[in-house]
Amino acid sequence: MKKFLFITFYIFTGYMSFSQDCESILLGSVIDYHDKTPLKRAIIQTLDGSKRVISDTNGKFKIYGLCDATYTFEISHPECSTVLLNIDVSGKTEIEIKLEHHLEELEEVEVVGEVLFDQTNSAQEATLNTKKLEKFSAATLGDALKQISGVSSLNTGANIVKPAIHGLNGSRVLILNDGVRMQDMEWGDEHAPNIDVNSAGSVTVVKGASALQYGGDAIGGVIVLAKNHIFKSDTLFGKTIVNGVFNGRGGSINSELTKSFEKGWFVTGQASYRRLGDQEAPDYILSNTGVKEFGGSVHFGKNALEWGWDANYTYYDAEIAILRASHIGNVDDLIRSINSGEPLVIRDFTYDLGNPRQKVRHHLGKLKFYKRFEGLGKWDLQYDFQSNRRFEFDVRRGERSDRASIDLELTTHTISSNFKWDANKKLNLHVGLLGRYQDNFANPDTGVRRLIPDYEKYDLGGFTIAEYRLGQNWVLDGGFRYDFTQIDAKKFYRISRWEERGYDEDFQDLVIEDRSDIGQLLVNPVFDYHNYSTTLGAQFSKDNTGSFRFNYALSQRAPNPAELFSDGLHHSAARIELGDLRLQSETSHKIALTETRDFRNWGFTVEPYANFINNFIILEPTGVEFTIRGAFPVWSYRQTNARLLGVDISSFINWNDFVSTNHQFALVKGKDLDLDIPLINIPSANFGNSISYKKPKWNNFQVNLRSNYVFRQNEFPANIEVFSPDGAVDVVLEINTPPPAYHLLGLDSQLEFSLGGKTNLTTSLTINNILNTNYREYLNRQRYFADDLGTNIILQLKINY
Amino acid sequence: MKTIKYLSILLTSGLLFFSCSDDDNGGNPAPVNEEEVITTLNITLTPSGGGTAVTFSYQDLDADGPNPPVVSAPDLAGNTTYNATIEVLNETESPAEDITAEVQAEDDEHQFIFEIGGSVASATATDTDGDGNPVGLSFDLVTNTAGAGTLTVTLRHEPTKPNDGTLTGAGGETDIAAPFTFTIN
Numbered sequence: 001m002k003k004f005l006f007i008t009f010y011i012f013t014g015y016m017s018f019s020q021d022c023e024s025i026l027l028g029s030v031i032d033y034h035d036k037t038p039l040k041r042a043i044i045q046t047l048d049g050s051k052r053v054i055s056d057t058n059g060k061f062k063i064y065g066l067c068d069a070t071y072t073f074e075i076s077h078p079e080c081s082t083v084l085l086n087i088d089v090s091g092k093t094e095i096e097i098k099l100e101h102h103l104e105e106l107e108e109v110e111v112v113g114e115v116l117f118d119q120t121n122s123a124q125e126a127t128l129n130t131k132k133l134e135k136f137s138a139a140t141l142g143d144a145l146k147q148i149s150g151v152s153s154l155n156t157g158a159n160i161v162k163p164a165i166h167g168l169n170g171s172r173v174l175i176l177n178d179g180v181r182m183q184d185m186e187w188g189d190e191h192a193p194n195i196d197v198n199s200a201g202s203v204t205v206v207k208g209a210s211a212l213q214y215g216g217d218a219i220g221g222v223i224v225l226a227k228n229h230i231f232k233s234d235t236l237f238g239k240t241i242v243n244g245v246f247n248g249r250g251g252s253i254n255s256e257l258t259k260s261f262e263k264g265w266f267v268t269g270q271a272s273y274r275r276l277g278d279q280e281a282p283d284y285i286l287s288n289t290g291v292k293e294f295g296g297s298v299h300f301g302k303n304a305l306e307w308g309w310d311a312n313y314t315y316y317d318a319e320i321a322i323l324r325a326s327h328i329g330n331v332d333d334l335i336r337s338i339n340s341g342e343p344l345v346i347r348d349f350t351y352d353l354g355n356p357r358q359k360v361r362h363h364l365g366k367l368k369f370y371k372r373f374e375g376l377g378k379w380d381l382q383y384d385f386q387s388n389r390r391f392e393f394d395v396r397r398g399e400r401s402d403r404a405s406i407d408l409e410l411t412t413h414t415i416s417s418n419f420k421w422d423a424n425k426k427l428n429l430h431v432g433l434l435g436r437y438q439d440n441f442a443n444p445d446t447g448v449r450r451l452i453p454d455y456e457k458y459d460l461g462g463f464t465i466a467e468y469r470l471g472q473n474w475v476l477d478g479g480f481r482y483d484f485t486q487i488d489a490k491k492f493y494r495i496s497r498w499e500e501r502g503y504d505e506d507f508q509d510l511v512i513e514d515r516s517d518i519g520q521l522l523v524n525p526v527f528d529y530h531n532y533s534t535t536l537g538a539q540f541s542k543d544n545t546g547s548f549r550f551n552y553a554l555s556q557r558a559p560n561p562a563e564l565f566s567d568g569l570h571h572s573a574a575r576i577e578l579g580d581l582r583l584q585s586e587t588s589h590k591i592a593l594t595e596t597r598d599f600r601n602w603g604f605t606v607e608p609y610a611n612f613i614n615n616f617i618i619l620e621p622t623g624v625e626f627t628i629r630g631a632f633p634v635w636s637y638r639q640t641n642a643r644l645l646g647v648d649i650s651s652f653i654n655w656n657d658f659v660s661t662n663h664q665f666a667l668v669k670g671k672d673l674d675l676d677i678p679l680i681n682i683p684s685a686n687f688g689n690s691i692s693y694k695k696p697k698w699n700n701f702q703v704n705l706r707s708n709y710v711f712r713q714n715e716f717p718a719n720i721e722v723f724s725p726d727g728a729v730d731v732v733l734e735i736n737t738p739p740p741a742y743h744l745l746g747l748d749s750q751l752e753f754s755l756g757g758k759t760n761l762t763t764s765l766t767i768n769n770i771l772n773t774n775y776r777e778y779l780n781r782q783r784y785f786a787d788d789l790g791t792n793i794i795l796q797l798k799i800n801y
Numbered sequence: 802m803k804t805i806k807y808l809s810i811l812l813t814s815g816l817l818f819f820s821c822s823d824d825d826n827g828g829n830p831a832p833v834n835e836e837e838v839i840t841t842l843n844i845t846l847t848p849s850g851g852g853t854a855v856t857f858s859y860q861d862l863d864a865d866g867p868n869p870p871v872v873s874a875p876d877l878a879g880n881t882t883y884n885a886t887i888e889v890l891n892e893t894e895s896p897a898e899d900i901t902a903e904v905q906a907e908d909d910e911h912q913f914i915f916e917i918g919g920s921v922a923s924a925t926a927t928d929t930d931g932d933g934n935p936v937g938l939s940f941d942l943v944t945n946t947a948g949a950g951t952l953t954v955t956l957r958h959e960p961t962k963p964n965d966g967t968l969t970g971a972g973g974e975t976d977i978a979a980p981f982t983f984t985i986n
Contacts, residue, residue, distance in 0.1 A: 329958070329975030336969070344972050395974065397837055397958065398903050447836040454830045490830050500867035513829060518893065519863060520832055569865040576865055626869040628839055628861040630978035 022067035026087065027543065028095040030059045030075065037129050039099055042077040047084075058600070075099075092543060093472070119224055121467050121477040122537025122551040123210035124150070124592050124607045124648070128203045130228065135748065135766065138243035138252040138274060138794055141197045145223065148205050149664040150607065150648035152683035155780040156190040158279055158789050159291045159320045160358075163193070164779070165207050166609060167644055167668040167682045168220030171560040176214050176224045178299075178312055180366050180384040183412040183438060187452075187562035189781060194316045194362035194388060196295025198241070198254040198272040201228030207607070207648075208590050209533060209555035212463045213418065213432060216481040216533030217557035219588040219613065227299060227312075230258060230266045237758065239800045247792035248276030248290070249349070264308065267300035277351035282772045282790035287347040288324040288354045293317070307371040316362040321353040326785045327395050330630030331722050331733065334574040334784065338734055343786040355401050359391040377421040377429075386412040400447065407443035408452060412436065430465040440561065453491030453565050460484045465535075473542050481533040485558045491565055492520045497578075507581055527564070529585050531556035546597035553590045559583040563617050563637050569627075570635075576625055578636045586615040586639070604651035609644075616642035618672070620680060621720040621735070631723050633733065641673040644682075658695060664688040669715060677717050680736065684713035684778055699751045706746035713738040713778045739783055742775035744768070755799075762798040767791065838864045839900055841890040842954065842979045846883040846942060855883075857952075859979035862892055874983040877950065879920070883942045884927075887913060887954070889977070904956070905938060911976075913937025914955045914968050920948035920985045934962045944985050953980040 030042040038059025045052035053061045066089045075083050075097055087095060119125060126148045136144035142153040142161025154162040154169050162169050175182040175193050177200075184194040206222040214222050238257035245251050254272035274293040279286050294317045301310025325343030328334050337344060363386065370380035392406035418432035436459040442450040465479035490512075498504055498521055513522035537551035566579035592609040622636040646668030654660045665687050670679030692704040716736045724731045750764040772791045776783040844857040855877060861870035877883070889900040904911045908930040915924035915937065922943040926935035944950065960973035 327974065329973075330978060332968075332978070333975055395959065397900075397907065397976075400837065442830070444831050444833045447834060449833050449835055492830070492832050494863050494866040496863040496866040496868045515832060517895070518832055522829060522832075625865075625867055626861075627865050628842065628859060628870050628977055628979065630975055632865070 165221035172220035455489035
């Protein structure tokens with residue numbers, strides 16, 4: 001079938017091109033710069049009006065019978081200002097026209113290859129637009145990102161969802177929120193990004209470290225959240241989304257309003273609130289899994305052609321209850337939980353958020369100024385401020401349950417500046433500088449030893465990226481970045497631990513205060529890291545139906561505070577985690593290929609990659625220590641050489657005007673090359689298929705049936721043996737054994753109604769896990785204790801006005 | 802020219818920013834006063850017919866540090882009933898904090914579970930909480946004839962109450978797990 005379509009396509013286009021006197025063809029597509037959605041109904045015509053076409057629903061157009069000459073085309077679209085473009089037509093010429101809604105860029109309508117419009121030229125990328133994000137209005141950013149092939153998540157229950165790209169998460173994944181790199185303690189496994197998914201207009205994932213403008217240490221990848229478009233006219237518009245969520249017996253509301261002016265002034269406000277009680281697995285209530293989340297943002301500024309500025313303030317506040325049964329005392333409690341098959345604490349449904357729970361608050365402020373220099377390029381200067389506060393409440397004795405066990409405050413100031421030379425059609429340059437200061441304060445009033453110490457951190461970075469257009473088909477890119485990081489920490493070590501680690505031999509000069517009276521030492525490590533990153537890539541696009549991309553990225557990442565300084569008992573995991581002061585930066589070499597074919601009725605993308613990481617920092621079980629509470633496995637950080645190999649495949653077929661299907665497959669294999677064993681926490685292969693039916697006549701009726709099959713992870717490190725005081729014998733702790741494969745079905749459907757004027761109502765129904773299947777996911781840290789969520793029904797009303 | 806001017810403004814502002822943020826290196830952080838840590842379990846065993854008391858202890862002064870607990874369990878006499886009392890301490894503080902009182906105050910949320918082996922005949926709690934369920938801060942230990950004996954004392958926080966006196970039945974989280982092996986003469 002596919003082959004047939006392919007051949008038909010070529011025969012047809014071939015025939016057409018020979019039937020004209022002037023036989024050149026212009027193939028093009030018109031897309032939205034920000035969310036990459038195709039723009040239909042754009043009119044492309046020659047100035048004399050002899051040729052005139054309209055872009056189709058995929059934004060595509062073809063103009064036949066052109067001569068080899070330079071034509072001036074007028075491109076107009078109802079939502080954009082009309083633009084004139086000079087295009088050299090020669091043989092079969094393709095162009096991609098990216099129309100920019102943003103006021104600041106209105107004059108920039110450029111031909112394909114125009115540099116720096118995508119996040120990168122040659123890396124693997126995927127974008128979720130506003131419409132796709134709105135579906136997840138009552139969920140988390142991590143849930144939304146899982147729609148992208150190759151993106152998975154490390155969960156702690158259903159509410160703490162930490163995105164992972166190509167098997168890597170945490171500090172290896174950068175998150176850019178409106179141009180600001182999130183600094184929200186991404187080092188912890190149970191720390192999700194402090195972002196409200198409703199505050200983003202679109203989200204792009206770069207699967208690798210190639211977007212050097214954002215940082216050189218994104219060994220996993222970069223997640224770029226961008227704001228919504230603001231139209232240049234005197235308008236007032238907004239939307240409100242209300243969700244009712246069956247599982248958790250709650251819901252959410254999100255509202256946003258934008259006012260813009262002809263002169264370029266604009267202001268946007270957005271706020272959302274989400275509340276859920278205890279969620280439910282198919283057979284029982286998951287006690288203490290409620291959530292309370294509030295997010296809001298204000299964005300305003302002025303955009304003129306020559307210069308502009310904008311200010312953004314975003315607030316995020318979440319209180320998340322953590323499954324009561326996942327709080328355990330020692331290794332025997334963990335063994336009991338694993339063997340029991342169901343949670344050891346099951347209570348009646350409640351909206352109360354009990355302990356253990358976490359409370360996080362994030363303030364983000366940004367001020368940005370830009371200026372365009374005619375015939376040269378654009379310069380911008382940005383300052384941003386972030387304050388992140390994290391409380392973790394444990395089940396405690398005495399009257400201490402209202403006192404946090406962990407109380408950290410992370411404050412970050414960043415100043416950055418970029419210059420883009422984009423006046424030259426063939427060569428574009430992007431350079432930038434960045435300085436960052438960060439302070440972490442660990443409140444001693446918790447009555448619990450600090451897991452992460454007080455520290456100050458300084459970053460200085462600079463980068464250059466060049467893109468060069470070679471002939472009609474090739475765009476080459478290359479970049480270099482240097483980052484200096486200094487971390488200056490003050491930490492108390494127990495003398496027994498200091499000596500057991502051998503630090504008394506290597507780091508005794510770091511001791512600044514001897515507190516033998518309490519068995520501790522105050523230590524002041526000051527470590528410097530010099531990191532270099534490079535990318536090289538090429539994009540080849542021969543005809544309008546696809547492209548081939550090659551990308552190599554070298555990136556280095558300095559160890560994070562958890563990797564360096566962790567030292568203590570981690571209750572939810574019943575393990576003692578030990579950082580290592582001796583850790584060095586890790587270095588990744590990643591090669592990624594992308595083959596995309598996009599025909600009218602079907603298309604596919606195949607993205608194989610190989611990531612070789614030297615000095616990969618890994619946390620793994622290394623032994624057992626005894627305390628008065630019993631035995632605990634010790635997990636230590638270690639460096640090794642690792643290899644990740646994988647492939648992401650996605651495709652679509654439009655069977656007819658009404659029915660289409662989507663297919664996705666992702667596979668990644670991780671190996672510790674030094675020990676020749678599999679890496680821990682690598683996502684299992686998954687295969688997703690969906691079939692959609694669309695009937696625009698029936699109020700834009702759409703229905704979509706989803707199937708997601710997750711294979712069992714068969715490659716995992718060996719389990720560990722621990723001494724069980726209960727039985728007074730050594731037992732195998734099945735901490736690494738993955739759960740079985742599972743298959744989930746889901747359904748989405750939607751209807752649109754016009755309420756007169758500009759007002760639109762969209763109603764949608766989403767059902768997840770239709771069959772109420774019992775399952776556990778390998779990358780959910782609560783898989784030892786409870787099944788994952790049962791059926792969930794979400795009813796959504798959206799009003800655009 | 803204008804460009805260079807702008808770029809130099811940027812660089813200068815960057816430097817200013819860095820020079821003014823590096824000055825608060827002064828104060829050192831204070832050590833955390835660890836209130837909740839349990840380091841020591843002492844059991845005083847007094848023969849019910851009178852005689853010298855024997856003390857078992859289980860002490861882990863560096864808490865979740867690398868050093869293992871130090872155990873002391875002197876010999877017991879055979880065919881004897883001992884009235885035992887438990888003391889729980891936090892010795893990271895000076896003077897040591899008595900956690901026993903905290904357990905006592907929250908006795909409905911705590912329970913000591915006793916597991917026996919060898920020549921130990923029984924170990925039974927003799928105190929109760931407000932609901933009449935056993936707590937175990939005091940208990941009776943009965944020995945058989947001479948031989949080796951074992952006693953494992955486990956303190957569970959938030960157990961299911963009432964329960965059958967086993968670890969599985971009690972549930973909750975382990976705050977103390979102290980195994981003793983000793984000789985009965």
